[in-house]
């Protein structure tokens with residue numbers, strides 16, 4: 001259990017008159033980010049905001065911009081390390097925007113998906129519709145918005161293989177549409193700007209047989225399950241794989257498997273997973289300290305500079 005000192009929340013006063021009615025916007029104050037991250041760590045967000053419609057999201061961003069409220073976007077929190085001091089200002093989450101539907105009756109391979117949809121649900125719908133191309137998502141948690149930003153993927157593929165268009169809102173609440181090339185997808189990243197809120201995307205899938213798609217997804221899921229640490233707070237892989245190598249192999253070769261700091265540990269099961277081994281005492285500061293130890297020791301051992309896959313946000 002991480003305890004935080006009570007602190008005043010200067011942003012709460014801005015919401016005394018809410019920007020939108022409660023049927024358009026869910027608002028929570030001092031929301032613990034530990035509830036919204038798979039690490040189950042992180043201090044409070046001053047204001048947690050969940051628009052219930054696309055139009056509410058647009059009005060909300062315009063209002064936040066006019067009010068000069070710093071704004072952060074969070075999806076499923078599966079790739080986030082939120083510092084112990086939490087997040088100042090507003091955090092916007094699209095958990096209420098989860099629609100998945102055919103984009104065009106003439107072309108059944110085109111699927112429209114909202115950013116708050118879970119990747120697991122998207123995969124399930126694609127199997128039900130006998131559309132292949134999303135098997136790579138088996139065992140990759142999180143939301144579609146986060147997956148697009150991160151170009152999430154596995155050895156079976158990545159978002160870049162299926163996206164035809166991404167629509168987002170600028171920080172001022174203006175609609176922006178990008179075709180595939182303009183999204184700038186690269187290994188575990190994209191050129192989708194950090195101050196834009198991804199709202200939805202069009203994906204292009206191919207016809208396939210449900211049993212075959214399901215079998216490929218199940219094989220990937222089983223393979224991931226066999227190699228992954230269980231029952232510990234985690235973000236999956238902490239570092240990106242350097243070209244032609246594996247971060248886990250490099251960290252293990254530096255003798256770091258099982259090394260711990262406070263409640264955080266380099267998993268004894270998979271060295272590229274820096275996990276919460278003791279949730280009673282672990283803080284984000286432990287994880288951050290362990291990340292630095294791993295980077296320094298790896299640099300000293302092999303000269304390789306490991307790059308983070310996990311996104312670090314919030315205040316110390």
Ligand SMILES: Cc1cc2nc3c(=O)[nH]c(=O)nc-3n(C[C@H](O)[C@H](O)[C@H](O)COP(=O)(O)OP(=O)(O)OC[C@H]3O[C@@H](n4cnc5c(N)ncnc54)[C@H](O)[C@@H]3O)c2cc1C
Pocket residue numbers: 038072073074075076077078079080094115139140141142143144145146147148149150151152153154188196197198199234235236237311
């Ligand atoms: C057990 C486990 C296994 C994993 N395995 C894999 C794997 O095999 N392959 C892989 O690629 N990843 C893997 N991951 C990491 C994670 O699943 C992906 O990075 C995922 O795509 C993150 O999505 P999210 O919604 O949780 O994003 P978050 O963690 O909430 O956010 C990630 C980034 O996206 C931004 N973001 C989120 N939503 C939006 C939005 N709507 N608009 C704009 N920006 C947004 C955030 O600001 C942040 O910068 C794993 C994680 C776990 C916990």
